[in-house]
Amino acid sequence: MSKYLLDKFLFTVDRDPELVERYRTDPVGTVAWWEQNVAGQLLNCTTAERTTWLSFTDEERRVLQEHDHVALFAMGAHPFLTLTLFIAMFERDHGPLEYQRAYGAAMKHIALPYPDIAT
Amino acid sequence: MTLRGEEDLAAHILRQGLDRGFDLAFSNELRIDHSITCPIITLRPQADLPIVPVYTNIFAPPMPQPGRFVELGRTLRALVESWPDERRVAIIGTGHLSLELGGPRQFGEHGPDPEFDRRAVEWIASGDIDGCLAEVTLDSLHQPGNATHGFMDFMLMMGVAGDGVRADHVDTLDLFHTMEAYFTWYPNGVPE
Numbered sequence: 473m474s475k476y477l478l479d480k481f482l483f484t485v486d487r488d489p490e491l492v493e494r495y496r497t498d499p500v501g502t503v504a505w506w507e508q509n510v511a512g513q514l515l516n517c518t519t520a521e522r523t524t525w526l527s528f529t530d531e532e533r534r535v536l537q538e539h540d541h542v543a544l545f546a547m548g549a550h551p552f553l554t555l556t557l558f559i560a561m562f563e564r565d566h567g568p569l570e571y572q573r574a575y576g577a578a579m580k581h582i583a584l585p586y587p588d589i590a591t
Numbered sequence: 592m593t594l595r596g597e598e599d600l601a602a603h604i605l606r607q608g609l610d611r612g613f614d615l616a617f618s619n620e621l622r623i624d625h626s627i628t629c630p631i632i633t634l635r636p637q638a639d640l641p642i643v644p645v646y647t648n649i650f651a652p653p654m655p656q657p658g659r660f661v662e663l664g665r666t667l668r669a670l671v672e673s674w675p676d677e678r679r680v681a682i683i684g685t686g687h688l689s690l691e692l693g694g695p696r697q698f699g700e701h702g703p704d705p706e707f708d709r710r711a712v713e714w715i716a717s718g719d720i721d722g723c724l725a726e727v728t729l730d731s732l733h734q735p736g737n738a739t740h741g742f743m744d745f746m747l748m749m750g751v752a753g754d755g756v757r758a759d760h761v762d763t764l765d766l767f768h769t770m771e772a773y774f775t776w777y778p779n780g781v782p783e
């Protein structure tokens with residue numbers, strides 16, 4: 473399990489508008505591409521070196537492929553990273569605050585304490 | 592838009608802050624966010640005064656303890672007062688009360704924990720640092736809402752204002768999603 477790698481996915485995708493759109497329209501393909509090309513990148517470092525010790529579990533890969541923000545929360549992905557990326561993808565198809573409210577309503581069953589988000 | 596930095600004061604705070612036990616970092620270029628632009632828009636829309644943005648980590652664990660924020664506030668005040676320059680300096684802090692982002696309690700009709708908000712406003716308005724520190728911990732701040740750690744920046748401002756110093760101006764707006772609260776202290780008395 474790697475909360476850090478989930479956060480790295482959410483962070484790097486959210487910062488690239490083209491990648492946000494790719495992830496919205498082709499999540500399975502984008503996750504596969506990202507694992508191949510970005511997961512190993514050491515951010516802000518030379519691309520000649522890559523980290524090799526991080527990888528998604530099958531379950532982590534599945535929730536990213538299925539845009540499952542509730543499961544991401546349960547896994548301890550940083551909720552702000554998830555929220556900002558998902559708003560960037562899906563707010564466009566909803567009325568004012570409609571998506572944000574539905575996003576919260578889908579999590580109504582989650583009680584305190586929330587999952588630990590420390591990486 | 593570009594807001595000019597006051598590099599001399601920034602350098603003073605950085606050097607003296609390091610020497611007083613705060614391991615501050617700095618950046619030669621900074622994209623400022625709503626924590627800086629909102630108070631500028633509200634307080635000085637001309638945006639014609641130089642600024643020294645100071646950011647704290649209220650976002651990614653591990654975070655400093657609440658008491659550390661109070662201590663940083665006290666230190667910032669001391670450093671501003673020891674700055675060898677005659678210009679007036681306003682210390683502006685931005686934080687928030689109970690808040691939830693990315694969780695089940697987000698975007699409600701009011702803040703996620705109005706009772707916490709009521710008590711927090713009282714702590715700040717009365718300068719009750721001890722009372723606040725007795726109740727607020729890194730763990731307890733999860734209860735009012737998962738983004739409530741931003742309250743620690745209000746605690747920083749309590750440190751700036753000083754123990755037991757009542758705010759000269761207190762205003763709260765019970766808005767959608769989160770309560771907004773405004774506090775002002777005038778160290779030399781309320782201007783005429």
